[in-house]
Amino acid sequence: MVAPDAETTGQRAAPDEATRAISVRVREAAATGRALALRGGDTKRFYGRECVGESLDLSGLRGVVAFEPTELVITARGATPLAEIEDLLASANQVLGFEPPRYGAGGTLGGAVASGLSGPARPYWGAARDYVLGVEIIDGRGQYLRFGGQVMKNVAGFDVSRLMAGALGTLGVLAQVSLRVLPAPRVVRSLAWQLAPDAARARMLALPRAPWPISGMCYDGSVLRVRLAGSEEAVSHACGALAPDGIEAGLDFWSGLRDLSLPFFGEDPRPLWRLSLPPAAPDPLNVGALLHDWGGAQRWLHADDGTALRAHCQAHGGHASRFRGGVDDAPFAEPPSALRALMQRLKDALDPSDVLNPGRMYAWL
DSSP states (O other), rough: OOOOOOOOEEEOOOOOOHHHHHHHHHHHHHTTTOOOOESSTTTTTTTTSSSSSSEEEEEOOOSEEEEEEEGGGEEEEEEOOOHHHHHHHHHTEEEOOOOOOOSTTOOOOHHHHTOOOOOOOHHHHHHHHEEEEEEEEEEEHHHHHHHHEEOOOOOOOOOOHHHTTSTTSOEEEEEEEEOOEEEEEEEEEEEEEOOHHOOOOHHHHHHHHHHHOOEEEEOOSSSEEEEEEEEEHHHHHHHHHHHEEEOOOOOOHHHHHHTTTTTHHHSOOEEEEEEEEOTTSSOSSSSOOOEEGGGGGGEEOSSSSHHHHHHOOOOOOTTEEEEEEESSSSOOOOHHHHHHHHHHHHHHOOOOTTTTSSTOOOOOO
8 A cells, every 4th residue: 555654644734714613623522422424515425324413514625725737636625516626627638537426516525535436437547545645634633634745655554545535534524635637538439339238248348358448338238338538549449449339429328327317326216236246247136227337347226125235246256335225224345354443443543532424334433
């Protein structure tokens, strides 16, 4: 893993008025044993367990702090809307490589990092945590701390800034985040084939073995779509060599997949389940319609009960989580004992009084 250097060892940072006010709230909560439920854009409230506590409004932590297009780095405060950040990046022909789901206009940078969720490009361009260079947080004691920076440090140990990705606010309030960004691809095309499931699976397994400029691969049960992104020459060559049944006129499908706004996600009232599996692993039996994203490594389906889904995924080296809808006291797969112990030690170190989003991930965390 990547570790902190001299600037990333939890130094005290200099908070402004908004962060000072939040720090005071956290200190008071820690002193009186009260829990705080962090609220930014609140677009991902459905994700994880219900957090019971006093609402802590983070909307004042807003604004782009620094943007260096030539360095491919942006630094912004946690409650800065993703739309604002992406508009700024687009003006410099740059993008967030992990394609964070937005789930509405209220989606924020802090929520994107805290959830750790990534869009269709994740297997090809990297996950949310891969782009986090540094953070400034308010920990469970109300201390304002800085971890990381604006460059990657290749030394042994833990990178605390990356641990914030996917922690759902249980380790600290994300006051400020520095991210690596990517140049926007010159050309993007969506290729489509009408294929039966077995043929689609075989093609999804075969395509990544060649150096095609793939940035997304999804099968909906009848149509396999492959998104290409790169130089005009590379994309044109791939389009000719791969010989799709068609090239779609727009990219609306990929935007809908990123934000889970495709009809597939809204037509079935049952809870939505997310399966993480090796691409070659079989689908669970008798579950109805599935949507294969990430070339089959991420699969979506609706089901009332996840017991069989979890058993199937565990048998094939993966895991299942209830992503949205329904009532489940344990929406996420239980981690192995060694990982659970590490997670608990991190929580004890950064939030010893269990002030910040207690129980949001697991009842014991």
